[in-house]
Amino acid sequence: MSLLPRQHSQFAKEDFWDDFFKARGSKSFDWYGEYPELCGVLHKYIKPADQVLMVGCGNSKLSEDLYDLSYHNITNIDVSDVVIKQMSQKNGKSRPKMSFIKMDATKMSFEDKYFKSAIDKGTLDAVLPDPEHSSLAVSMLDEVWRVIKSMGSYIIVSLAQDHVLSTLINAFKERPCIFRVHKLPKSESGGFLMPVFAFVITKPIAAMPSIYESSVAEGKITRHSTSEEIVTLIKEIQYYAVLQNTLSKRKMEGEQPKVALYTPDIAHSPRYTIYIVESPKRYKNKFAVFISPQGQENNWMFSTNEGRLQLLSNIEVERLLVVTLARGHTYKDVEEIKTELSSKVMELAPHGTNEKNVPFLAMAEGVGIRNIVYESEAEMLGLIYVEDVNTDADTMLRQTFCEKFHPELAFSSARLKTVKSKGSTARTVDVSQLVCDVEKVLASLTCFYDRVGDEPLPNLLIVGLKCGTLANFLSTYHRGIVIESVQCVETEKVLIDIANRFYSLDDKVTVTTLDTYNSLDQLPSHSGYGCIIINTDMDVETLGKYLQLISPTGLFVVKCQKEESGQLLELLKLSLTHCGCFHFDDISVVFGSSTEISSSNKTYRSSMSRLIEKTKIGKNKNASEPMFSLDFSSMVVSDH
16 A cells, blocks of 8 residues: 655645545654654753644644643644544543644634744645745745744754755745754664754844854754855755765765765864775775875875875775865864764774774874964955975975865965074075976976076066965076076965065065056066966966067966867967977966977076976875976977
8 A cells, every 4th residue: 555655746735645644544654753853952942831833743743742741732733634633533532732723834824923833844845845836835934934923933844855945945034033953863763864954943023134053963053154054064964864875885986975074163164074985996904094184185195086096005995084184173183083083984984894993094293283374365366374284294385275266276385494593493485495396397497498608588477476486486596597587477465465474585576466467568667578477377368468578589388277278389389489388187388489499408408407406396205106207208399
């Protein structure tokens, strides 16, 4: 005998529920859990003396359980005449103060503000089986809100499917309210695969800005700035439930799903991000957890699929959880992290894993060091952080991150060195070394400038100062070539400030602030640049304007996205006779000149060899092979 509809839309029909409860008989049917799962939330918002409305009561035992705990003033309504008669006969003598009324929740006959609280356990989900029934659901929400008193609560228990959540959020977006969501505990009997939520919407006494809150862990309340944050939180909890179920049934080879774990006190940033990496091979060790040091979450080994697979292979385990630590949180040591993660780790472990036997692995430096030395916000770049991190026991880097500019990648990086002065030591930026491989290529290409003997390279222009690391190196420590002057242009004043304060920008570097990179009329006067390096994103039209500023023997170098390199190479060929490019994973460096670019040029080879030795181009201790080499086999040169 079928007790559930073949089409979800039948949930919204009165006839279906009459037939359903006739077939069900006296056996209760509790959607989304029973009293033990709900009591923790209900008793926070409902008092025994309150007038309570049970919306769509069905034949659930919840009203009976509450009544037996002295909650006697409960009015139960349902559209099904069958279930109302059943429940009236069942409870008439044993629970005389509780009433059961056949009534449509979208058209109730109760006076305004009649009830202190209303409970909806699964009724909204039943009324709204698909987006087409949203108007019916909104009518019900409006009616229930009408009959609730000021400072009363509307408690909605729901799976919060996308269309239900959207309808609920939008229905209360323009109404002053306190909108709070609880994640309910899972039923001991198993219950639903997906998590169940209780939305508690409280009506204020007077008009006020809406307040959004959540309580999903350890009973703590977290305040949110927008309803969108509530939606994101719920979707993440639902994703986690699906992920757990998937992991229990099969391996997720090649997918590397990730889980973000938050704390109630810092809701905007996850405390931990966990990547789940699975091996197609069979190993003796089935499961392990690797904790990356803070500040190294952008390291190739931890930030890329390829790097995490390499780590998995090195450890030789079938399922590896790679844990990264976030900025803005404090970590005492690996043991603290292990304690905090133990329960979550077991939820993602293969079936049959013994918690006592799960290895937590870390690098020699443990949780590492992260010191945020500067924090600000800019309109175009978003939040900006300058932080010092250790990459190993002997090396510290200063890195800048921008929220709106690939926030997972360092905007600028520089190595720190220890300086002794008057008996004390301090760390400062080592401007004699480049950290970024792309900047090493940009610097090395200046050696292609066709000059006679030791003639200096005239007027080098860098478009896009960033934090000044490239400008510093070219101005002061480029051993291969003497540069007459280094000029930079930048549109973000905050970056110029950071370059001066935190990256020791060389006094010999001239910086001009432009309104936009298209404002070429604001550039200093010039007689033709010997080299122009485009170190920022730029449209083709603006790029063409800068191309016209190089001298007849000048060199033009552009950093760009790899997919743009072909188009830019063709653009350079229109003006320059010798062009080429270097390719990285997703970044390319395109360059061109009207003089011959030859790898056999003695001056070039002498300059390049010193530069490679100085900047250690191609060295990457975390990879088995160099990530980059300046051998000409990795460069494509096109003459025409």
